[in-house]
Amino acid sequence: EDGYRLWLRYDKVQNSTLYNNYRQSVKQMQFNGSSPTLLAAKRELTNALQQMLNLQPALVNSVTSNGTLIVGTPKTSANVAKFSNDIAAAGDEGYFIKSANINGKSCLMIGANTDKGILYGVFNFLKLLQTGQSLQSVAINESPKIKMRVLNHWDNLDRTVERGYAGSSIWKWHKLPGYIDPRYIDYARANASIGINGAVVNNVNASAISLTKDYLIKASALANVFRTYGIKIYLTARFSAPIEIGGLKTADPLDAGVRQWWKDKADEIYKYIPDFGGFIVKANSEGQPGPQTYNRNHVDGANMLADALKPHNGIVMWRAFVYDDKVPDDRAKQAYNEFKPLDGQFSDNVIVQVKNGAIDFQPREPFHPLFGAMRKTPLMMEFQITQEYLGFSTHLVYLAPMFKETLESDTYAKGKGSTVAKDIEGQLDKQTLSGMAGVANIGSDVNWTGHPFAQANWYAFGRLAWNPAQSSEAIADDWLRMTFTQDNSFIKPVKALMLSSRETTVDYMTPLGLHHIMGTGAHYGPGPWVGNLARPDWNPTYYHKADSAGVGFDRTSTGSNAVAQYFPPVRDEFEHIETTPEKYLLWFHHVSWKHTMPSGKTLWQEMVDHYYRGVDSVRNMQKTWSLMQGKIDDARYNEVKQLLAIQEQEAVWWRNACVLYFQSFSKMPIPASYEKPDHDLNYYRNQKLYFLPGTNGVQ
Numbered sequence: 108e109d110g111y112r113l114w115l116r117y118d119k120v121q122n123s124t125l126y127n128n129y130r131q132s133v134k135q136m137q138f139n140g141s142s143p144t145l146l147a148a149k150r151e152l153t154n155a156l157q158q159m160l161n162l163q164p165a166l167v168n169s170v171t172s173n174g175t176l177i178v179g180t181p182k183t184s185a186n187v188a189k190f191s192n193d194i195a196a197a198g199d200e201g202y203f204i205k206s207a208n209i210n211g212k213s214c215l216m217i218g219a220n221t222d223k224g225i226l227y228g229v230f231n232f233l234k235l236l237q238t239g240q241s242l243q244s245v246a247i248n249e250s251p252k253i254k255m256r257v258l259n260h261w262d263n264l265d266r267t268v269e270r271g272y273a274g275s276s277i278w279k280w281h282k283l284p285g286y287i288d289p290r291y292i293d294y295a296r297a298n299a300s301i302g303i304n305g306a307v308v309n310n311v312n313a314s315a316i317s318l319t320k321d322y323l324i325k326a327s328a329l330a331n332v333f334r335t336y337g338i339k340i341y342l343t344a345r346f347s348a349p350i351e352i353g354g355l356k357t358a359d360p361l362d363a364g365v366r367q368w369w370k371d372k373a374d375e376i377y378k379y380i381p382d383f384g385g386f387i388v389k390a391n392s393e394g395q396p397g398p399q400t401y402n403r404n405h406v407d408g409a410n411m412l413a414d415a416l417k418p419h420n421g422i423v424m425w426r427a428f429v430y431d432d433k434v435p436d437d438r439a440k441q442a443y444n445e446f447k448p449l450d451g452q453f454s455d456n457v458i459v460q461v462k463n464g465a466i467d468f469q470p471r472e473p474f475h476p477l478f479g480a481m482r483k484t485p486l487m488m489e490f491q492i493t494q495e496y497l498g499f500s501t502h503l504v505y506l507a508p509m510f511k512e513t514l515e516s517d518t519y520a521k522g523k524g525s526t527v528a529k530d531i532e533g534q535l536d537k538q539t540l541s542g543m544a545g546v547a548n549i550g551s552d553v554n555w556t557g558h559p560f561a562q563a564n565w566y567a568f569g570r571l572a573w574n575p576a577q578s579s580e581a582i583a584d585d586w587l588r589m590t591f592t593q594d595n596s597f598i599k600p601v602k603a604l605m606l607s608s609r610e611t612t613v614d615y616m617t618p619l620g621l622h623h624i625m626g627t628g629a630h631y632g633p634g635p636w637v638g639n640l641a642r643p644d645w646n647p648t649y650y651h652k653a654d655s656a657g658v659g660f661d662r663t664s665t666g667s668n669a670v671a672q673y674f675p676p677v678r679d680e681f682e683h684i685e686t687t688p689e690k691y692l693l694w695f696h697h698v699s700w701k702h703t704m705p706s707g708k709t710l711w712q713e714m715v716d717h718y719y720r721g722v723d724s725v726r727n728m729q730k731t732w733s734l735m736q737g738k739i740d741d742a743r744y745n746e747v748k749q750l751l752a753i754q755e756q757e758a759v760w761w762r763n764a765c766v767l768y769f770q771s772f773s774k775m776p777i778p779a780s781y782e783k784p785d786h787d788l789n790y791y792r793n794q795k796l797y798f799l800p801g802t803n804g805v806q
């Protein structure tokens with residue numbers, strides 16, 4: 108068991124009652140149609156039934172006995188066509204799974220409008236079997252709440268992966284288009300199984316080379332694999348490509364020659380990839396070129412590309428991750444300052460991609476103030492699945508609760524209930540585009556994601572992009588059952604461990620609203636003392652502002668006033684220490700070390716307790732895990748055990764380094780009964796992280 112099969116293991120059903128019931132329910136199958144997507148769905152179904160139930164259902168043309176599974180669209184099945192309400196509800200990508208009486212026989216149906224809907228329906232039918240659900244009176248109607256559900260691979264053409272911790276890139280550009288690695292197909296299957304329908308295959312810090320003819324032909328080979336599984340390919344567009352590969356003197360978006368170059372480029376791309384999804388652009392951010400290089404703005408840049416893609420129905424995903432020294436007092440304000448005034452000016456095939464929080468994928472951030480604020484522009488969520496700031500692929504951190512925290516945040520843009528989820532679903536203002544992107548954690552490691560539990564974050568991202576309302580717990584439950592075992596004595600404790608793992612990590616890394624205090628460059632381990640980087644807003648000291656009086660970033664009206672970017676009552680809540688949720692306290696306030704917290708403790712004591720609790724919780728995770736021996740395969744059991752041991756050491760490292768560092772300001776004691784840091788602050792300050800991959804050379 109090496110983890111390669113992800114959650115699509117299709118092991119034999121162990122429970123004999125279920126095994127027999129399932130076999131009775133799918134004795135024969137009516138599944139017509141010959142499109143590549145339908146054939147892929149059929150292949151998935153027959154392989155899985157063979158493996159799970161040791162069954163090869165007879166293929167039939169009419170329903171002659173109980174236990175017939177009918178799969179089809181109105182085009183391929185007259186039986187499905189009769190379920191017009193369910194079909195209408197399914198839309199372009201949805202499906203229904205129902206038990207039904209057809210010709211007096213009890214049948215199961217998987218129906219959809221489209222072949223893609225069938226593919227999704229089949230995967231979800233298989234999930235019912237994989238998770239031990241009863242098929243009796245099943246009635247499921249599903250359709251996605253968000254249209255573009257996209258993985259962003261930060262993969263370079265030389266197969267290094269920016270912020271990737273699971274090996275090298277799975278895209279073997281040098282062997283494409285000739286060699287189709289079977290991994291591409293398994294990648295597409297895994298994505299389709301959770302409804303992901305788009306993949307940006309290259310880094311946002313882009314190379315123009317990926318837009319040259321040779322690379323477009325390579326990308327088209329990937330697109331051919333993806334298409335069968337309902338996945339569109341997208342490419343990053345380097346803004347200066349007209350200069351770098353086009354031989355032009357400028358990339359000014361208002362220059363006629365530049366505009367023509369992009370139009371021609373788009374036409375060329377669609378020649379090779381007729382269903383190309385579009386471009387994603389990181390412009391004027393961290394040294395990337397962009398329209399501001401030519402004194403133009405984001406609208407000028409985005410709309411130029413949108414015009415080029417429009418005749419082909421392509422989309423521009425324009426990132427709002429921008430910061431530089433133009434807003435010297437607070438980096439958190441810049442994206443809002445730059446984008447809010449442009450609301451309403453973007454073309455209708457542009458969607459602005461906004462990170463969940465205003466700084467940068469920290470273990471905890473309040474929601475980005477642009478959500479709810481761009482009422483005439485569709486916004487797309489950008490989450491980071493790869494654990495750049497959350498322990499790479501070494502720490503066990505289940506991210507669904509973090510994603511949900513943002514999605515459920517209420518912006519109050521249109522009064523109570525204007526959640527971030529509603530905004531990105533396009534429901535707040537009836538947008539036609541909607542999207543959620545996740546920065547992928549996938550690499551060439553045999554188990555795809557490095558840490559066996561990091562697979563859960565890929566899985567959870569897909570499930571939440573399909574429907575943000577699903578609970579972290581239900582998603583973890585499904586994932587564990589499919590990935591490990593149905594044994595409840597494993598599921599229950601390990602699910603609890605997963606659900607608390609993110610809070611645990613926040614406790615030992617950045618409790619109470621602390622942020623951006625990680626080591627420079629690699630972003631691994633603690634570095635709260637760093638204050639000497641070239642730009643102020645790269646320094647941890649800029650973010651925590653610890654001094655003898657207290658700690659935290661004053662973003663209220665007495666400070667940077669970033670709170671003013673939120674709608675009331677959110678802004679008023681964040682303005683005052685008393686009403687700011689404790690988890691965001693130091694994000695918005697500079698608070699005295701002696702401040703009395705709701706618990707009655709001083710801020711100092713509360714902070715120390717969070718750091719210690721974080722370490723204790725990792726130790727509890729280790730204890731829980733050690734009881735799981737024998738309940739799952741030894742290979743994955745041992746791998747996770749070893750990783751948890753590293754996580755424990757590193758949680759101690761974070762705790763000791765941070766507590767000692769902040770103590771140098773608070774001058775207050777760590778209670779004598781607490782475990783003593785085993786080194787002094789200097790030791791931690793002098794730790795050298797030579798061994799860590801994945802920096803982009805910026806900060």
Ligand code: BDP
Nearest residue numbers: 269270311312389428467803
């Ligand atoms: C930061 C990463 C950097 C990315 C950047 C981005 O450290 O490698 O290029 O995000 O999102 O968190 O563009």
